[in-house]
Amino acid sequence: MTKDKNQDIDEVVEEFDEKIEEISTDKFPCPSCGGNMAFSPTEQKLQCPYCKTVVDIENESIEVKEYHLAEAEEMASHNWGNEKIVIKCSNCGGETVMDSSMQAQFCSFCGSSHILKTDENIGIKPETILPFSLDAKKSKDKFKKWIGGKFFAPKEVKQKHTLNRLQGIYIPFFTYDADSTTAYTAKRGVYYYTTHTSQVNGKMVTKRIRHTRWTTVRGVYAQYYDDVLVNSSKNMDDAMIKKIGGFDLRKLLPYKPEYMSGFIAEKYSLSLDEGWQKAKNQIDNQIDQGIRMQVGGDEFRLVNKSTNYGDIKFKHILLPMWMSAYKFKEKAYRFLINGQTGQVNGEYPKSALKISLVVLSVILVGAVAFFFLSRQ
Numbered sequence: 256m257t258k259d260k261n262q263d264i265d266e267v268v269e270e271f272d273e274k275i276e277e278i279s280t281d282k283f284p285c286p287s288c289g290g291n292m293a294f295s296p297t298e299q300k301l302q303c304p305y306c307k308t309v310v311d312i313e314n315e316s317i318e319v320k321e322y323h324l325a326e327a328e329e330m331a332s333h334n335w336g337n338e339k340i341v342i343k344c345s346n347c348g349g350e351t352v353m354d355s356s357m358q359a360q361f362c363s364f365c366g367s368s369h370i371l372k373t374d375e376n377i378g379i380k381p382e383t384i385l386p387f388s389l390d391a392k393k394s395k396d397k398f399k400k401w402i403g404g405k406f407f408a409p410k411e412v413k414q415k416h417t418l419n420r421l422q423g424i425y426i427p428f429f430t431y432d433a434d435s436t437t438a439y440t441a442k443r444g445v446y447y448y449t450t451h452t453s454q455v456n457g458k459m460v461t462k463r464i465r466h467t468r469w470t471t472v473r474g475v476y477a478q479y480y481d482d483v484l485v486n487s488s489k490n491m492d493d494a495m496i497k498k499i500g501g502f503d504l505r506k507l508l509p510y511k512p513e514y515m516s517g518f519i520a521e522k523y524s525l526s527l528d529e530g531w532q533k534a535k536n537q538i539d540n541q542i543d544q545g546i547r548m549q550v551g552g553d554e555f556r557l558v559n560k561s562t563n564y565g566d567i568k569f570k571h572i573l574l575p576m577w578m579s580a581y582k583f584k585e586k587a588y589r590f591l592i593n594g595q596t597g598q599v600n601g602e603y604p605k606s607a608l609k610i611s612l613v614v615l616s617v618i619l620v621g622a623v624a625f626f627f628l629s630r631q
Contacts, residue, residue, distance in 0.1 A: 283516055286310065293517025296387035296594070301513055317509035319382045321432060321568040327527055332380045336512030339377045341522055349490045350522040351424070352377050378522050382570040383507040386514045387423055387594045394421060394577040394592045401590075401599040408603050412583055420580065423594065425515065425573035426491055427523035430482040431534040432569070437476045437562040439546050442469050444554030467554060476546045483534040487523035498600035499593040502574050506595075510573070520573055527569060535564075
């Protein structure tokens with residue numbers, strides 16, 4: 256590369272550093288120009304934002320560990336692979352983990368600028384991560400299409416919605432494994448039929464009548480549950496996450512700090528025990544279904560059950576989402592984009608004028624219909 260070209264790149268790097276709001280980590284210097292490289296969802300590699308050089312992420316064999324729940328805090332690693340800091344929003348209390356070289360300008364959860372660095376422990380290192388597949392540009396296009404299809408959204412929102420605070424953030428989840436043994440008492444209902452003949456309107460009519468014969472069944476149902484997924488963020492509503500669709504967890508990769516370069520991660524706000532309680536609720540429903548299949552019959556009633564769990568293990572994983580909060584008439588609205596599939600869901604304001612026009616139109620159509628019907 257010539258000296259003049261080197262000078263041009265240096266100028267681009269300097270200009271870029273002046274404009275961006277969040278500076279990506281300096282742990283991955285570009286081999287061509289020395290700039291800070293960030294993970295590119297498009298390339299699935301590290302990419303320099305200045306000279307566009309790409310570098311492969313070496314996916315050498317890394318052991319993914321699952322920790323016994325009772326010993327997790329003592330045994331699990333808290334080293335995320337490079338220097339991390341925790342910032343906390345004084346408005347909503349949300350905590351995020353980021354590289355020490357990044358500068359946060361706003362809270363990803365509520366949009367507040369009242370954020371500060373804390374001395375909080377960054378928490379247990381993730382064991383696996385699902386890298387972003389969708390970049391910022393495509394995410395903005397997805398949101399524009401989504402909001403454009405909302406009839407009741409005000410025109411100003413569709414034309415002037417602000418996406419300058421769109422942030423790629425990894426949301427924390429726990430997965431749990433456990434052995435379960437359930438002793439139960441249930442009622443099994445089996446159908447049987449009888450015929451009944453009677454006289455109806457002078458004719459003999461035979462009917463087939465269904466009955467249920469109930470039998471008490473006692474037994475033991477044993478099952479191993481693997482990777483029960485639990486959202487470990489108190490800032491992200493389970494229902495809202497569900498609305499942006501699921502993730503293909505077969506594409507999870509062992510955690511490497513390169514995948515986080517240029518992104519942030521929410522610090523899990525659910526304790527390991529709280530997460531296990533949520534996992535048990537999921538498992539409990541599956542146990543009921545398993546007992547139902549084991550008991551058989553045409554109908555089923557579960558009288559009581561008692562479950563013992565053993566060999567409970569967990570791991571911390573990160574899943575990708577694009578998130579932003581935008582303001583309309585001083586009220587904040589938040590939307591989420593699945594960082595793997597691009598599915599969008601969120602909150603948006605409703606135009607009072609559009610709603611009023613629709614209501615008036617319905618009333619008018621009803622009045623016209625009543626007028627013509629009453630003249631017939």
